[in-house]
Structure formats: structure tokens, C-alpha cells
Amino acid sequence: MEMNAIPNGKGHEPGEEITALAKTPSADDGEKETVANSAQNASPHRTENTEANLPESQEFLSGIDDKKTTRFTDFEGKTSFGMSVFNLGNAIMGSGxxxxxxxxxxxxxxxxxxxxxxxxxLSSYSIHLLLKSSGIVGIRAYEQLGYRAFGTPGKMAAGIAITLQNIGAMSSYMYIVKYEFPLVIQAFLRVDKPAGEWYLNGNYLVVIVSIAVILPLALMKQLGYLGYTSGFSLSCMVFFLISVIYKKFNVPCPFVDFALNGTASGLNVSATDPGGEEDPACIPKMANLNSQTAYTIPILAFAFVCHPEVLPIYTELRNATKKKMQHVANISITVMYVMYFLAALFGYLTFYGEVEAELLHTYSRIDPYDTLILCVRVAVLIAVTLTVPIVLFPVRRAIQQMMFPNKTFYWPRHIAIAFILLTFINLLVIFAPNILGIFGVIGATSAPCLIFIFPAVFYIRIVPKEEEPLRSFPKILAVCFAGIGFLFMIMSLSFIIIDWTSGTSKASSGH
Known part of the structure; x- marks a missing residue:
């Protein structure tokens, strides 16, 4: 039976599914009221689900006076609020x-x-839709929400979208390790012309980082344990942000390219010309529309992709309620919002129109051996490396939901899936140098589904019509939200197709 599958997306012991529906006193009123109606309103599979739950219900209720209430899992509800914020913030913060x-x-x-x-x-509203839907049916797994809304096709669609999106994200992070790590080592060692040293080979470095750092973290049983590495990863990005702000006040405008330094000693590098007027190239533009403007919209649209990680983090949150998890999401999004804006602002105010698509490359044009920028490169490498395990967890859950829906937690399977995923990603990064174009298409389709379309349509299907009719304001809003998702998908795919046909490569769905 499909609904023997774990409500929280992990292996469970007998009695856990009914615990998901029998809310604890800490749950908010909305959850209590809606869970009571879920059996009759949530799904066309109501009869089957009731039968599937009956033995577990009887076993749970018969022992309720004699033993402690069974939790979602044996480690349910142990992750603190702060660690949950770190994990979700790290899931949001990507190479983008x-x-x-x-x-x-x-x-x-x-x-x-x-x-x-x-x-x-919009991202915060999307998380609200996911949490509202999960509260109604007592399920904290994205794939199982899909099953409750549309049956097996819904579960498979959600699972495939999560798998493709997160494998694409992990691959993009590993590409950064492959291409940036050798350059960092080369700069620290002052090796101008590598002679084929193995430690300057990106392929070897990717495998070493995967085995030494990513695999051990990916084998953790609980996502909450990664809160410490997530906090360290975010501190690396804070160091990146501080460095960007510092460099703004130490780089002259217009800046002198390192390649021209030998002949540029006599150039005027002040922001004013001899007449005393400010250089037009050093005046920030408040609004700018050009041929590249449209390409940047998908980058911004997907800057807050974290939705596959929301429900796993919700599952492990201590004393979890929808309100508390929404606070976790809002704080994470707000912090990332501030960091994104400051990094973009000071990076732009340093180089203005000369800024490149990858900010750190622009700093290298000033001085490729700048010690601070080298440290920043190391910090960014650490941050993206420590993000990979966070992104891997939802993929493993999705695979378990699709292939082993009725199985309890099993260490060999847990380890094997992580090992196979990392091996597959390493092979992609090593042997398929142009695979990012394919993942651009995947990101342009799966990201809008996970952020906009799926949360909206699951909400429309799962929330009972008696509670919110189809013509009610919340459901009309959800329909519009799904429409925005389709719009972003069409825009992103259009830009990628234009890039391919024109021979350029400017669009990105990068996270």
C-alpha cells in the first residue's frame, strides 16, 4: 500500500504514521482542526488509507497509557531553532x-x-503553501504531498523534479571545486606555468574533496547534525561579504587591469577627470535595461531555491509547528536577502559596468595574487563544498520514496544511495565538461516546479473545498502563483534556446 510510506519521508517504526496525524499539544490550532478533517477530505484514496492506518492506530492507542508517545522517527524533533535556520540558510545560499x-x-x-x-x-509564500498542505494531511515529505494530491504520478513528478534539480545544483558546486581549487593552489604556490602536477589537476581534487569531506557528512542519519557545518559555511560567506565591502573602498575607479599594469603607471585612476567632473563609468545606474537584463531575471527568481529541504528540516525541528517553521524560513530568507543585496551592491559599486558574470574573476583582473581575494576564494570553495551534503539529503529521500516507499530506515541502503549519487556526480563533472548546459534546461524546468507550480497545485488539491472553495481568495492566489511559475519556466527556456542558437552562454538558472 502506498500510504504505508512514511509521512515524514524517512523509515519509521509501527505507530509513527498515526503519530503524524495525532498532533501533540505543541501543534497550533490550525493543524489540530485540519488534521481532524484530513481522513475525509484529503485524498481520493481515503478508504485505502484508512484501512492501511487501522492496525497502526490500534497498536498505538492500546499502548498510549503505558509508554511514551512514539515520535515521527527516533530522532524527530531534536534540532534546535538556530541549527534549523543555519541548515535552511545554507540550502538557500548557493554559488549564485x-x-x-x-x-x-x-x-x-x-x-x-x-x-x-x-x-x-514569493519564496516565503511558497513555503507557507507547503507547510499549510503538510499540516492538513500530517505529512512532511514533498513526494508524499504529491501522492496525496495526485496519487502516484504526483509523487513521481515531485521526486523526479527534486532529484534532477538537486543533482544539477550539486554538479554546479563540484564544477566550482574542479576549476577554482587548482587555481587557488596555483596562486598560493606562485606556480605561473603548471607542469602537470597531480595536485593541480581538478579531476583529482574533486574526488579527494568528495571522499574526504562530502561523503562523511552525507552519511549522517539526521540532517540536523549538519547545522554545525552549515553555520561554518555561512560564516565563510559572511567573510566573502565583508571582503567585498572592504574592497569597494580599496579599489580605484576606474580600476587598472593587472595585464596592463606595466604600461598603466601613468594612467589617471581617479574617479574624476582633469576638469573635475565625475567619470561617467563610475556613476551607479538606478535602473538599467539592456540586452542582458532579461537574462538576470531567472537568476534572481531562483536565488532562494530551498524548497526540497524545507520539509526535511521541518520534520527534525524541535517542538515543530507550522508557525515555528515559517519563522525559520522567514529568518533564513531575510538573512540571505540582506547578504545577497549587500554582496551585489558593493560588488557592483566596485567595478560598475566592468563587473563580470563571476565576481571573483573580476578581482583577479586587478591582482591574481591578492592574498585577501585568495582567502575569499578558499572561503567560497569551503561554503559550496559544505552545501553539497545539505542538497544531497532531499535527493536520497526522493529516491527512497520512489523506489523503497514501504521500507524502514536501513543503514546499508542509506550509505549506498549517498555513495552512488556522489560517484555519479563525480563522473559527470570529470567526463562531461559541457553538462552544465543540460542542467541549465533541467534547472529552468524543475526549479519553477518546486518553487511555484507544485506548492500551488498541491495546496489547491489538498486543502478541502469545504474549508476553502475554489473561488476563495487563497486558492485564486495559489492559481496565480502557479501561473508565475509557468511564466518563469517559459522565460528561462527561451533564454537558454536563444543562447544555444546564438552561440553565447549568458543565461543561467544557477542557484
């Missing part, structure tokens, strides 16, 4: 922050701020 200054250069400061604010609000 390196391209936000370029996005601001092509939209202008004010238009960028407006777009970033809209996307942050």
Missing part, C-alpha cells in the same frame, strides 16, 4: 551569489532591489 553583482549591473540598483524583494516574498 557570485553572479548577483553582474545581475545588478544589468538591472540597476533600484530595479534589482525591487526584483529581489518580490522573489523573497
Amino acid at each position: 551569489i557570485l553572479g548577483l553583482a553582474y545581475a545588478m549591473a544589468n538591472t540597476g540598483v533600484v530595479l534589482f532591489l525591487v526584483l529581489l524583494t518580490v522573489v523573497a516574498v
Whole structure:
């Protein structure tokens, strides 16, 4: 029976599913009221589910006076509020922050701020839809919400979208390790012309990092344990942000390219010309529309992708309620919003129209051996490396939901899935140098589904019509939200197709 599958997406012991529906006193009123109606309203599979739950219900209720209430899992509810914020913040924070200054250069400061604010609000609303749906049916797994809304096709669609999106994200992080790590070592060792040393080979370094750092973290049984590494990862990005702000006040405008330094000693590098007027190249644009503006919108739209990780983090949150998890999401999004804006603003105000699509490359044009920028590169490498295990957890859950829906937690399977996933990603990164174009298409389709379309349509299907009719304001809002998702999907795919046909590569769905 499908509904023997774990409500929280992990293996469970007998009695746990009914515990998911029998809310604890800490649950908020909305959850208590809606769970009572879930058996009759939530799904066309009501009869089957009731029968499947009956033995577990009897076993649970018969022992309720004699033993402690069974939890979602044996480690349910042990992750603190702060650790949950770290984990979700780390899931949001991706390599995309390196391209936000370029996005601001092509939209202008004010238009960028407006777009970033809209996307942050939409992301928070999307998480609200997921939490509302999960509260109604007592399920804390994205794939199982899909099953409750549309049966097996819904579960498979959600599972496949999560798998493709997160494998694409992990691959993009590993590409950063492959191409940046050798350059960092080369710069620290002052090796101008590598002679084929193995420690400057990105393929070897990717495998070493995967085995030494990522695999041990990916084998953790509980996502909450990664809160410490997530906190360290975020501190690395804070160091990146501080360095970007510091460099703004130490790089002259217009800056002198390192390659021209030998002949540029006599150039005027002040922001004013001999007449005393400010250099037009050093004046920030409040709004800017050019041929690249449209390409930056998908980058911003997907800057807050964290939705596959929301429900796993919710599952492990101590004394979890919808309200508390929404606070976790809102704080994480707000912190990332501030960091995104400051990184984009000061990166843009350092280089203005000269900023490149990858911010750190622009700093290397000033001095490739700058010690601070080298330290920042190391910090970014650490941050993206420590993000990979966080992104891997939802993929493993999705695979378990699709292939082993009725199985309890089993260490060999837990380890094997992580090992196979990392091996597959390493092979992609090593042997398929142009695979990012394919993952661009995957990101352009799966990301809008996970952020906009699925949360909206699951909400429309799962929330009972008696509680919210189809013509009620919340459901009309959800329909509009799904429409935004389709719009972003069409835009992103269009830009990628234009890139391919024109021979350029400017669009990105990067997270």
C-alpha cells in the first residue's frame, strides 16, 4: 500500500504514521482542526488509507497509557531553532551569489532591489503553501504531498523534479571545486606555468574533496547534525561579504587591469577627470535595461531555491509547528536577502559596468595574487563544498520514496544511495565538461516546479473545498502563483534556446 510510506519521508517504526496525524499539544490550532478533517477530505484514496492506518492506530492507542508517545522517527524533533535556520540558510545560499553583482549591473540598483524583494516574498509564500498542505494531511515529505494530491504520478513528478534539480545544483558546486581549487593552489604556490602536477589537476581534487569531506557528512542519519557545518559555511560567506565591502573602498575607479599594469603607471585612476567632473563609468545606474537584463531575471527568481529541504528540516525541528517553521524560513530568507543585496551592491559599486558574470574573476583582473581575494576564494570553495551534503539529503529521500516507499530506515541502503549519487556526480563533472548546459534546461524546468507550480497545485488539491472553495481568495492566489511559475519556466527556456542558437552562454538558472 502506498500510504504505508512514511509521512515524514524517512523509515519509521509501527505507530509513527498515526503519530503524524495525532498532533501533540505543541501543534497550533490550525493543524489540530485540519488534521481532524484530513481522513475525509484529503485524498481520493481515503478508504485505502484508512484501512492501511487501522492496525497502526490500534497498536498505538492500546499502548498510549503505558509508554511514551512514539515520535515521527527516533530522532524527530531534536534540532534546535538556530541549527534549523543555519541548515535552511545554507540550502538557500548557493554559488549564485557570485553572479548577483553582474545581475545588478544589468538591472540597476533600484530595479534589482525591487526584483529581489518580490522573489523573497514569493519564496516565503511558497513555503507557507507547503507547510499549510503538510499540516492538513500530517505529512512532511514533498513526494508524499504529491501522492496525496495526485496519487502516484504526483509523487513521481515531485521526486523526479527534486532529484534532477538537486543533482544539477550539486554538479554546479563540484564544477566550482574542479576549476577554482587548482587555481587557488596555483596562486598560493606562485606556480605561473603548471607542469602537470597531480595536485593541480581538478579531476583529482574533486574526488579527494568528495571522499574526504562530502561523503562523511552525507552519511549522517539526521540532517540536523549538519547545522554545525552549515553555520561554518555561512560564516565563510559572511567573510566573502565583508571582503567585498572592504574592497569597494580599496579599489580605484576606474580600476587598472593587472595585464596592463606595466604600461598603466601613468594612467589617471581617479574617479574624476582633469576638469573635475565625475567619470561617467563610475556613476551607479538606478535602473538599467539592456540586452542582458532579461537574462538576470531567472537568476534572481531562483536565488532562494530551498524548497526540497524545507520539509526535511521541518520534520527534525524541535517542538515543530507550522508557525515555528515559517519563522525559520522567514529568518533564513531575510538573512540571505540582506547578504545577497549587500554582496551585489558593493560588488557592483566596485567595478560598475566592468563587473563580470563571476565576481571573483573580476578581482583577479586587478591582482591574481591578492592574498585577501585568495582567502575569499578558499572561503567560497569551503561554503559550496559544505552545501553539497545539505542538497544531497532531499535527493536520497526522493529516491527512497520512489523506489523503497514501504521500507524502514536501513543503514546499508542509506550509505549506498549517498555513495552512488556522489560517484555519479563525480563522473559527470570529470567526463562531461559541457553538462552544465543540460542542467541549465533541467534547472529552468524543475526549479519553477518546486518553487511555484507544485506548492500551488498541491495546496489547491489538498486543502478541502469545504474549508476553502475554489473561488476563495487563497486558492485564486495559489492559481496565480502557479501561473508565475509557468511564466518563469517559459522565460528561462527561451533564454537558454536563444543562447544555444546564438552561440553565447549568458543565461543561467544557477542557484
